[in-house]
Each structure stands twice: as C-alpha cells, then as structure tokens.
Amino acid sequence: MRKVLKRNSASIPLYFLLFICFFFSGSMLAQDIDKGKSLFNSQCAACHKLKKKAVGPALAGVTAKYDREWLYSWIKNSAAMIKAGDPQAVAIWEEYNKTAMNAFPQLSNEDIDNILAYTDYTPPAPEMPAQAASTGGSTDSGFTSDIILAMLALVLAVLIVMLFLVNKTLRKFAVANGLEEAQAQKEKRLPLWKAYVQNQFLVFLTVIFLLLSSAYFAYGWLMQIGVDQGYMPIQPIHYSHKIHAGDNQIECKYCHSSARVSKHSGIPSLNVCMNCHKNIADYNGEEDLEKGYTKEFYTAEIKKLYKAVGWDEENQRYTGKTEPVKWVRIHNLPDFVYFNHAQHVSVAGVDCQKCHGPVEEMEILYQHSSLTMGWCINCHRETNVQVKDNEYYTKIHEELSKKYGVEKLTAAQMGGLECGKCHY
C-alpha cells in the first residue's frame, strides 16, 4: 500500500502536466476532429467502426485508400456510383454482400473532411492516466484508517503493560504489608461452577433456556430450507446487469419484454442481444481490476454470445450454427404457485426493483428477495391497487371503497389474499 501511495503522489503533477499538454494539442485540431467525431457517431457509427469491419469497412485510414473527391461523391450517393459502374465502387459493393450504403446528401464537403480527419486521427496512448485512474480514490481512506488502527493498538498495548506493572507493584506492596490472610479466607469459597451444579433450579432453567433457544434456531434453520435468497449462481456467460441496466441505462423491459404481457418475464432470446451487439463487439467501459473484470474479460464474454448465436464477426454474417445458452435460473417459484408478471408490471405498475432489488448495481445477478409466501402476502397487504384510468376497476373500486370506507384499496382488500388466486 505504501509503495503505491508514494508513486501515486509523485505521479499526480506528472499526470497533470501531461493532461495540459494533451488538452492544448487537442484543441489545436479541435475544429476538425471534434466535429468529425460527433458526426461520425451520429451518422456513421451504426455501420462503421474505426479499426474493425462492421456492416461496412473499417474507416481508419480510408483517405489513404481512396481519392478524396471519390469519397465525397461516394458518401453523398454511393448507389449512383455503383449504377454508373465505377470500378472501385462496384468492388466494395460486392465485397460487402451487395449491401448498399445509405446516401448522405445532407453532408457538406466540409463535414466529410471533418469526419475523415477524425477517422485518420490517432490519439496518443493514454498510459499514465490509466494508471492514475486505477490506483486513485480509495487508497487515501485506507491509509488513514490503518494509521488510526495502529495507533489505537499501540495505546491499548501501552495501557495493558501499564496495568500489569501497576498490579505487580501493588502486590509487592501488599506482601510487604502482610496482607496474606484475606487470601486464605477466600480459598474456602465454593467454585462458581460447583455452586451452579448444586443449584437444581438454575440447572433446570438453563436446560429450558437451551431447549427453547435450540428449538428457535432449529425452526429458523428449517424455515430457510428452499429459500434461496442471495442465490448467485455462475452463469455460462458473465452477463453484467450493472453494465446494461446501470451504466447504459437500458430499460428492463427492453430485453424482458414478455413481462409486460405474459406470466413469464422471459429470458431474452439471443436475437435481442444482437440488436445491440451486432455493433458492440468490444467492451470499452469501466474495468474492475481487483475482480479481474478487465476489458479483455468482458470482450471475451461478448465473443461467447457470438458463438452461441452463430455470428461470424469477420464476415459479419450468421453461420446458422447455434448453441443455445443454458442459463441457470435464479428466481424459482414452486410449481404450485402461479405468478404473473403482466399483472404486477403492467397492471399494478410495480417497479422491477421492488422484487428483484437493485439489479442495475448487480455485476452478478442474485436473488434479492426471499420469495416466500409471507413476503408476497405482506406486499399485497401494503400495496394499493392502481385503479386510476383502468376501466376494469371503476365499478369495483367504487363499491369496495364504499364498503371498506377507504379511498385507496390494497391488493388484499381486492381479494389478493385468497388461496386460489395463486395456488391452482
């Protein structure tokens, strides 16, 4: 820890210096590259990547391959060029499975220059900042708490030694003053455990206490059988809800779409994954080096998806060889329980997190709630039914609120505690 600390403190000014340099060097090219970057991201990134083939070819260094005038006309209307029989145009069209590129007549030559400037630009390798980012932050608090702990330990040790010494000195004084008689008297006293054993009533109480407490714990232990709260199995693909639902803010029901209409929330089929991952082949987000979640690690997981769905990244096409993913199911209700997601998600408008917990923070998904009947029932007792703007409830709400004398009805008052509503 100390080593890191030293280097860290030393590197701060260095890093700062480098950053300033970078900033200025960046601002010199800014006109071209920043605009080009935003244009690239909005217009081109759906099909092109800088260094990799996607739907279309990689664009880094494209200016070296083609004449700039050719590029202008190609980008503005490629189809016309292919039709006209431009040899270069036809060649590239054929290479990419005769997929025509969209025409961009709205781009000016200046815009295209900016984009091309961005595609040609190679940013300097940000080695140092990476180091700084990975080691900063938490170390400071670690240092102080360690020091405080060490100091406390030292003080305690000194105290103990002092007490010991005081005690020793006092004894010496006592011996010197002839105070041994009191000690002799003490020896006659019955040892505590013997006294305890002889006291039958105390023994009886203890036994009762022990029996009751063991029964209590045994009951508690038995009640958790079949309750898999916190169940966190290893999945065949390390899918991080944190990255998807947390960092990238993807709505739960985008992937778990059947939760809206069906009893099952549904594990998304792999074609849903490919909606995004056709383009996202590499992971470029944050890393967690301590747990080994590096970029390479995440990228390798994406490759697992490609293998499962049969996606040939090189040629950007499906091979047809699929290996369906065998996910380990986490939330399991027994067969005799009927649970319907649509009822809770669409009708009641319950947040997914209410039962599934902070999924957007879960690197590995686990079972947040106990999923016991008591847990269900409690919620049904406390939760009000969303009767607003639902014509189904209009009449029943009117009558029931009159009957119970309340404005808002809980699920329980609506009949949500009846056995047959969930058990059939």
Next chain:
Amino acid sequence: MATFKKYWKNEAELSSDSEMITKLQNDEFVDRLPENHFLEEKEVLESSETTRRDFLKYVGFSTAAASLAACEGPVIKSIPYVVQPEKIIPGVANFYATTIADGFDFASILIKTREGRPIKVENNSDALVRGGANARVQASVLSMYDSLRFQGPVQNGENVSWSQLDESVTEQLTALRDSNSPVVLLTQTFASPTTAKIIGDFQEKFPNVRHITYDAISESAALDAFSMAYGSRALPSYDFSKAEVIVSFGADFLGDWQGGGFSSAYTQNRVPNKVNGKATMSKHFQFEANMSLSGANADKRIPLTPSQQKLALAKLYGYITGTTVVANLPQAAEVQLKKAATQIKRAGKKGLLVTGLNDVNAQLIALAINDYLQSEAVDTQVHNLVRQGNDAEVTQLIKDLNSGAVKGILMAGVNPAYTLSESKAFLEGLQKASLSVSFSMKNDETAQASQWVATSPHYLESWGDTEFNSGNYGLTQPTIRPLFDTRQFQDSLLKWTGSQNTYYQSIKNYWKRSILEGNSWSKVLHDGFLNTPKKASTTSFNATVSSAISQLTQSKSKGLELVLYSKTGLGDGQQANNPWLQELPDPITRVSWDNYLTVSKSDAASLGLTNENVADGALNGNFAKVSANGTSVVVPVLIQPGQAKGSVGLAFGYGKTTGIKEEMKVGVNAYALYSNFNQVQEVSIESVEGTHEFACVQLHNTLMGRGDIVKETSLEIFNTKDVEYWNPIPKVSLNHVETPVNSPDVDLWDEFDRSIGHHFNLSIDLNACTGCGACVIACHAENNVPVVGKHEIRKSRDMHWLRIDRYYSSEDSFEKDLETKEGIDGLGASLTTFGEMEDPSENPQVIFQPVMCQHCNHAPCETVCPVAATAHGRQGQNQMAYNRCVGTRYCANNCPYKVRRFNWFLYNENDEFDYHMNNDLGRMVLNPDVVVRSRGVMEKCSLCIQKTQKTILDAKLEGRTIKDGEFQTACSSACDNGAMIFGDINDKESKVSKLKESDRKYHLLEYVGTKPNVVYQAKVRNTDS
C-alpha cells in the same frame, strides 16, 4: 396340582435314549443352522478389517451425508430461443384454427398452443358446419404425443431413409405400371378436394392404380340408397333444428351416425323456452335395439330388434302414405308406432325420419318418407361428404389380392388388418402382393404386415383441406413442427408422381384456382373454414319403394341379433392408445376400459348370464361366447336395461394387439364379427366359465324416486302447472314450521357479501345435455387430471373432476317412480318396494346429470379441513390449495356430492401408471398453468380458476370491463349444445344470471343448504300426447 403332562414335538422325543434328546439338551436346534450358506465367503469376511462397528459407522455417515446433500436445491436451467419466433411469447397461448379429418371424425376446431406445443382442442364456434368437437376430437391432441409412434420410414421393420423408400417404391410402381399389373390405393374418406386432385394426377401417371375408399364402420347402404333415389353416391345433409318431430330407427345421430355432428342442432329444439307462456320443444321417438345416446335422450324410446325395426319402418311408411303394410309387431311398439306416425304426419315439413339400419331398403324407405313429408330438415342437394366408403369394392379387393389380380397396394388412413372381419384373408392376400405400402402413424396391424411404412404425421402436424358437405370447407394447418421424420401421404404421392410441389403448395394452388372465389387465403387459413353454399343439381326422388317395402316386411331373425355399435370413447378404434379415451366412462353403461356384450335382463336370465356387485361395490360379469358365421369371440356380459329383447350389443374399437401399450390392450375386437359390413348379425350365445371384472364408475341402480337429485317434469305440466307444483323449493322444519330451505332464517351461517366484483355461477341444462362426454375430456386436458387405470377405477379411485351421472328409472318413467315411492305405506312395504325399485325397468327412462364440485357458498368441506387447505373465494369458487393439503380426506367424507378426488398415488413419472404422464412425449400435453398434483393431496374442480383469472387479467391489461360470454370453463366451452353456461351473476345482464332465476332452476340436494354456485335446469320431457 402339579401336572405331568408331557408336550412333544416329535415322536423321537418320547424315547429317552434317542440321539436327538441328548443333542437337544445341549443345543437349541437339532441340526446346525445353515449359517455357512449365507456366510459363504467366510474367509473373506474374517480377513476384512472392517468390523461390525465400523460398518455401522459408515452406514450412519453415508446416510447423514446423503440426507445433507439432498438439502441442496436443484439447479434449474433456462434456455431461451436463439431467435424467438415473432408470434410466440413464452407464457401466452396461441390459437390456430384447423380441421380434423381422420376418416371417422370430422370437425372444425381451434388448437390452443403454448410455446409451440398444442395442448388443447377447442370448438371453433364461428364455423357454421361441424364446429363442435366430440370427446374423441377433444382427446386427439394427446394422440399426437403417443410414445409408440413411428419415428421415420420403415421397411420390413427396419428403419430406412425417405430417399431409399422413394427410390424403391417408385421403381416398383413403375415396374408394375409397365407390366400393366393393377395396383390399389385404399384410403379412408378424405373428403379433401386437393387430395382427390392429387390422387387423380397420380392415377394419370400410373393408370394401373385404382382408388378405393374404405370406411371402417360402413355407411354404404345409406350411400347406395341415396344413389338409387337421387342418382349420386352421397349422403343428404340433415338439420335437426328444423325438425319438430323426429323418428329414428336405430340411428344414433347423437353418436356417430353418418359421421355425427348433429347434436348441437338437435338440442336447439330440445330446450323449452316459454314464449307467451307456452313452451314448445321437438318430439323424439327412437326405435332401437341397443341403448344409445339418442335413445337415452328420446322422449319415447321403443326397444326393438333390428328385424322388428325394419317391420316397423315399413309399417310406418304405410301409415304415413296410407298404404297397407302387413307386419306383426309387439303390442306396445304398435301403439307407439301409430303415435309416431300421426305426429310425424301432422308435423309434415317439420317431420324427420332417420334410420341407422345398414340396409339399402330401409335407407330407401327413410328417404322416401322424408320426400313424402317434404321434410325441411333434409337437404338432398347439399351432400354430406364425410362417409364415402364402398364395401363392395373392398370385398372385391380381398378376393383380388388373394387371386393375384392386384399386385400392389397402398393404404392410407386405414387399418384393414384390424377393421376387416376377413382380416385373415386380407393379410394372406397382402403377403402375396409384390408391393405393399402403409401410410401409418403407428405400428398397427396393417403397418406390421406391410413391406413399407411411409410414416405419416398426426393431423396437428399436417396440412389439409376438407369439404364437409357441398361448398362447406375446412382447412387443416400444422400447429407444431413434425415431431418425427414423417411425411404426409399426399406429399408422398406428389413426390412419386414427379411433382415438385408440396402438399401445402398444391392446396393453395387448388384453392386459389377452384375454391376461394375471391376470398382471401389468409383469412380462410385464419378462420379455418370457408362457406360457399352450393347446391348439387340433384334430381327429385326417383325410386320404386314397393319392392323395398316387401323385402322389409320379410325380415325376421332366427336367433339373437347382435348389433355392433361405436362407443363414445373409442369410436372406430383409431385412438385406442389414448388413455383419456380409455378412461372415459361410457355415457350409458358407465364402464371404462372395456367393451362387453350388452344383454337384456330377460335374455340374460334365459342364457344363464349374470352380473353381480362385489363387496367393494365393483361390478363383475360372466363371459359369453358369441358365434356368427364360423367366427366366435368370448366377451364379458353386461346386463343393459333397455336392451331390446332378442338383441345384444357389442362395441367396435377394442381388442387391438399392436401399436398399443400393454395397459390399453383391453376388450375384444368386434370387427371380427362384422361380416359383410353389416352391423346386424345373427349370433348364437353360450355362457362360458369365468368372471370378468369391470371398471365401472356407477352401478346400474336407479334413483328410487328421489326427485331431489334430478328434477324432471313433462312439457304439459311445465306449460300448465305452477312452478311450485313441478319444481318446489325443498322445505325444512324450523321451530316445527315448514320453511323453504333458502330462507335466511334456516341458515346456520351468516351470509358473506358477494355482490362486489365477480361471482361465478355455472348453469347446467339437463334438457340440452346429451351425455356426450366432450366436457369430461376437455376437463381432463385443461386441468392435468391424471389417468389412473382400470384397476384403480374399479376401486372407485377415478380422478375425473367432472362426471356425467346417468340415472335409470325403475318404472317406465321417473314420474311413476315417484308415485310408487309416495304410495309406500308402512315399514314392511317400504323394505320390499325400495328393494324392487333399485332395479331399473326393462325399458327405463334415462337422465344425464353432469356433476362437478358444486362450489357451495356454505361448503361442508371447508369447515372440516384441519389445515384450512380448502377455502372460499369472494368470486364464489371453492378453492383448493394443494400445497397446504395434508390428505386427511375429511373434506371428501363431508362432501354431499362426492366430487373430491384423492391422489392415492403419484400418477406422474411412475412406472406403475404407465400412461401419458410417464413419458416425456406425453407430458408435453400438460397445461403449464395448472399444477400437476402429487401423492396424498385432495383435488377437485376449480371452476377453471386459471381461465377466469386469465380473462380478468386480459381485461385489466386492456383497461376494459368484461363482456358476458368471456368467462368460460373448460366444460362450458367444450359444450356446443349450450348445456353449460358459465358467467358472472353480478352482471345482471349475463345469460347465467337469468338462468339462475329461471323456473327450471334447482340446486343439487338443495335441502342440505349448501347454496351451491352450480345451478341445474330441470329436465322437461315431451312425453305427453
């Protein structure tokens, strides 16, 4: 008082110098115990270092370890689609309209699929023609998941590839064509226009191929008679809803007569609705030998043997037309015949006469009478096309095969080796053919004897089209990808013809060209049917009836007449390997898992045949040997009330030997006696040693006049008397004052307020219920009701949530029963009279009453459950929490209706119950919304709470109120007769809330005060005049 008695075990002990005595003084036993025998490896045991104590330690440790390891929960895998089909959402059912046309049953239906698996058959209520599914059609979804199906093409029992099969078969077909050797294509009735076209094309390429249509149970006589009278070989179509007087001679039109499907039209006129204070309903006379569904529903049933029926039919013709026909009939029948004649004559155009006698003369007379009456219920210009078989050609085929005149045979949709009476001759001929191909789904009798099996798919995996009757079509579409490597018969023919088209493309092309007439293909495929009414240009009735009359009057029988019939459960026997159908009790006899000889009581007495009830209430019967034309079978005997004297009955469809599970090999093959395709055979019967054990769910006793179980009255009383007279509310004594049982003062409990939200009620109209059993199978499929097998049924452990009780009267009618009961005076008389009343009469009246959990508002079962596993819901449903049930069975004991069912065993994944729930394929039919119950819990009807909850959820999701008719149970949606109406009584406009207030309504055992949510509508019979 010392005793000197000496006890001895062996004589040797008595002599004191015996060696034995000395030995016994030292040892306990005379001979050394043979411990070496079980400690044979003594040395090994002694050399082992494991002591006894160690051994016990290991045992203890491993037991503890195993039980600890068992605490670990199982890891459940979830595998999503790679590419999810657009239309499939896991957890949401999809429905597809399709058509069943298996040669015996034809219907337009909807298939419910979950995650791509068909799990249930529903009626296609939009279809105008044949939109109702009978019990067999309801059960047909399970036949797809038959574990004994062929998984690919087969040659002589060896699996081959399709290319091998195609190559060899086309080669042989070509060779046969080149040598001009005749080949026969033997098929079921397809009634498929595209198939007819494909067969035509096939014949064009192979002109040596002759097409023969074969119906296992023949309607040839009706077809031939129609052809004689109207010039084309077809069946007329009938609309029973237009008939006010129906006279039937042995036609079980509520069963499978002429392809069935008449019941919903029939029941339209059977429900008496009061208009201006007077109700009308049709009048139905039934002259028949076996007690059939139609006979049980008739207003007047007259038991007559088939030969007597012919006489009666001829005489009726005479009465109607005013000609003299001389024939002798029993006095009682004569009286009824005259009544029938006057009434049908008076009805004129509203009269209808039908006959099921497989006799051309009888069929001709029936056509003549309808023509004479100008009956509106018969349409001779709209042809019913679902039976086209030609017996004469089939008989000729057997001869040709044996003589070598036919060298090759292709068989599709038929199983002649099982369904022909001359199956032996057929099989011999089949061996002589140089080419035999069977297009079969299973290894049935015919497939086994054929060289090639071009394995065909189930109809739920197939394409197809059907013309039910002129201009009314149905489309068949696959509801699942083929489970196995199968190919449709039509696809094979197309391939062998050299066509590049698939059957699907052929249908589409043919329909676009000839049928659609501007209708959209997609819409027809979506709807499953197309109605383009067409009238055949049939000439008017043109046949001489005098010879037919004279031949009919000649008819007489020397011995007993055997009437072969098809049973509600198995029909022609195609689905004999379907456990749902095997376990479905016959509506009349209430026997499952069997066929049997039905004999009248007096015939049984004279033949020395008996039935007896054993101590546990099960039914046993004698065996009888039935012989006709040199063939004889030994069958168990069931004494059937209402069986015409001098006749006996036996059902088709049983006694299969191959392609069927061991448990399902029950009954005898009645086709063996079906010579000349005549359902009536003269037989001799003798008693045979042995006792047969029936699996009978209800015995043949009567109600003994207890009118509070089923209520019924006659139309005249219904029209003229006060409701208090014919449907009084039972009274109980309150403070010595007779008080109606529904008065709040009588109640033991406080009433719960159910006026808010939904309150479900089910109304069952006994007038509309024909007892067909479709609801029982629908309930089976919807609620994962297990099949328990013959032996368990015999022990009254059947699991049906819904049963259809059948009651007989001990006099000619239930009314007379009541009179007899009222007339009993004193204890002595009551003992003897009640004893007599237990037995049904020779020709009893029959009543059907479907009974499921009555969902009592004051349920006796709920108050006795020690663990509160059964409780009442606000919506009126009596709910059963299986996971809470500990199986005390107290509830079942306390239920006055006996509708609770106990899981005595684990019925799934248990080799002892090797039915569909014991294999992966069969379990695919299970409804994922309903739990499969385990051993030791009670179960019962839930009023399909999964369906009502689904309807509510759909409404909530769409933010709307629920319309009447949306709420359905499996039974109510399966009943196309309208006998079961389900709905919400808090919706005052709903049908069911009106039925709950109707005059005819009553509750089962109302005086018990259970306040059920199932309400019955009393039966009204049109017995007067």
